[in-house]
Structures are given as C-alpha cells and as structure tokens.
Amino acid sequence: MQAYFDNSATTKPLPEAVEAVSRAMTETWGNPSSLHVIGDTANGELENARRTLASAFGCRQQEVYFTGSGTESNNIAVFGTVEALKRRGNRIVTTAVEHPSVEGCMKRLENEGFDVVRLPVDKTGQISEEAIYEAVNDKTILVSLMLVNNEVGSIMPVKAAAKALKRAGAPGHVHVDAVQGFGKVPVGPKALGADLISVSGHKVHGPKGVGALYVKKGTRLVSPVLGGGQEDNIRPGTQGTPAIAGFAAAVDTGILHGDLSSYIAHVTEVRNIIRDAVLATDIGAINSGDDALPYILNLSLEGIPSEVLRNYLSEQGVYVSTGSACSKGHRSTVLTQMELEPRRIDSAVRFSFSHTNTIEEARYAAEVLTRAANTLRRG
Secondary structure, three states: EEEEOOOOOOOOOOOHHHHHHHHHHHOOOOOOOOOOOOHHHHHHHHHHHHHHHHHHHHHOOEEEEEEOOHHHHHHHHHHEEEHOOOOOOEEEEEEOOOOHHHHHHHHHHHHHHOEEEEEEEOOOOOOHHHHHHHHHHEEEEEEEEEEEEEOOOOOOOOOHHHHHHHHHHOOOOOEOOOOOOOEEEEHHHHHHOOOOOEEEOOOOOOOOEEEEEOOOOOOOOOOOOOOHHHHHOOOOOOHHHHHHHHHHHHHHHHHHHHHHHHHHHHHHHHHHHHHHHHHHOOEEEEEEOOOOOEEEEEEEEEOOHHHHHHHHHHHHHHEOOOOOOOOOOOHHHHHOOOOOOOHHHHHEEEEEEOOOOOOHHHHHHHHHHHHHHHHHHHH
C-alpha cells in the first residue's frame, strides 16, 4: 500500500484540474492580451477563472490577481505594501514562524532599516492576540501573518490584526498568507479581516506554477514586478492561462462544490488514527497543539533522526516530510521557536493530510510508525 501524507508540500491534482489544463493548452491557448478572436477566447478563460476565485474569496472579481505562486503573492503583498506606505511609518509586525517567502522579505526590509517585530510563539506554535495589540503602533505600515502554520498547523488569530491597526490609528495593511488554510477553513476578506490574501494552486489539488492574491479595493500597493501591465500591474507578465484554468477547476470542484465541514471531520478521523497510535503506545510525542488544524500533524519519535524515519517510512510506502518542503536541510525554525528540546526537533516529521486520504491509509501508516519505532530503536 502507498499512503501520501505530504499534502502541505503539494497535493495530487484533481482530474478536473488536469482536464482544464489540457483544454486550455489545446483550445484556449492564445495570449489573453492579444486583440483578436484567439486572444479573446484565452481572456475569457482567464476571466472565468477570476470569477471562480472571487466566489471562493467572497469578493469582487476585480480584487483577484493571478501570480506565479504563493511565494510570489507573498512577495508582492509585502514589498508592494512597504513601497506604497514607507513614508507613513516604518514598523512591520509579523511572527517568528513565517514561511521563508515572508521571512525572507522581512530580513531584507530589516537590512534596509525597517523596524520588523517578530511575535514569539508558545509551546504549541501559537501567537496571542494581546501580542499583536502590543506590537502594533501608529507607525505600523504592515501586519503580515500566516493563517495556518505549515509545520505544526497552529491557527493564528489574524482577525485581531485589523482591530489592532484601527486601535493604534496606524496606516498599515493586513496581509494574510493563507496558503495552508485555503480549502480547509473559510478564507476571504470577511473571514480574515485582511486587505491582502495569498493562496496557491498546488496546495488545493490544482497545478503548480500558479497562485492568487486578493487585494482589497482601494488598497495602496506598488508592485515590485515590472512588465507589460497585465493584472493591472500587480503582477505584470503574460498570464499562464493553462495553470490558472486548472487552479480554478480545482477550486470550483474541491472548494465551491465541496463541503469543508465534512472534509475537516474526515481529516480529523484520519489524523486521530495516527496521533492516537503514537500516544497509546508511548512511542513518541506530538508536537502539534490540541487546537491545531487537523490537516497537519507534527510528531517526534525521539532517538530516531528525522531523515532516518522519513526514509524508513518511504521504503514502506508512507510519504511524509521532515519539515517545510521549502527549507531542505535546516533544523526547523518553527520547532526551535516553540522551544522544544533539540532531540525532539531532530526527530520530528510532519504528516499533512487531504480529504482524499483514506482511513485504510491512516491505519497502515500507524502500523508502519509503530514498527519503525521498534525496529529503528532496536537497531
């Protein structure tokens, strides 16, 4: 049996997404900016996709911009906000456990002289609302928070950010990296209270190479990307219509016509089988908090290095990650910030689930985990 539990790294494309990509490559393959029938047809495909994403966000079609990835969406949101508002303040508030695509932006901005405040997390990888209020002052130009942590699944109190900015009389924008939350919990301006929201296609059973950025109407943004004016200059460059069509098909099938509540109930059952096997047999420790999104389960079999455990599981057809797929070969910043013991950090693996995973897969993975603990520790 094979059991793929690395869905936070990428998901298997839905058949509807594959079909949409193929159709766009063979039927609506023109340049959406071309002023003739073939271009118009491609542009129609593009705008249909934009309507689908707008429906998922619960926003205007004109507030959705397509990008090349979640990483690019994050970069545009962060650098675009700072460039637009830098004369009104210099404080930026984020967390100490952001995805590298946000943390990398923060390091550069810090080197340029901006006051970057990274909110610490507790033992479950969570930040507090109080910390957001304390960090935001009247010079804050951006609060950038992930919605769901990609390594342990902690859900951040992102709605507090807009309230904090308002209370402080700050000019800033709220950006939410919702890449790991989209398709799992409600994501949109009303649900999150955000001015900017980043999402990614391949995390919701769509193709790679496409993301989207929600930009609230009236939000000042100076994109760091220069080009021919596409996407209202938010992300100029010829749009990848096939990937965008596949993204929209995945969203339409899996989110707009899916049932998030039934998904989360099923995923919780899948997660619990693996979690309970670890706890019941005392073979390891659970690093994800009790309130974490059930789609992500971080655990440690102490005494067994992460890479050794990952390779053993892979040989048995169980596929997991040793952390963020975007940070190969580095000790987890998230688990370090949670102040876990080094032994526990160095033995951690991440199971990440999809509603497509089965109970049988979870039972098999639980058996293999137990076998791994007994075999590798004895060896």
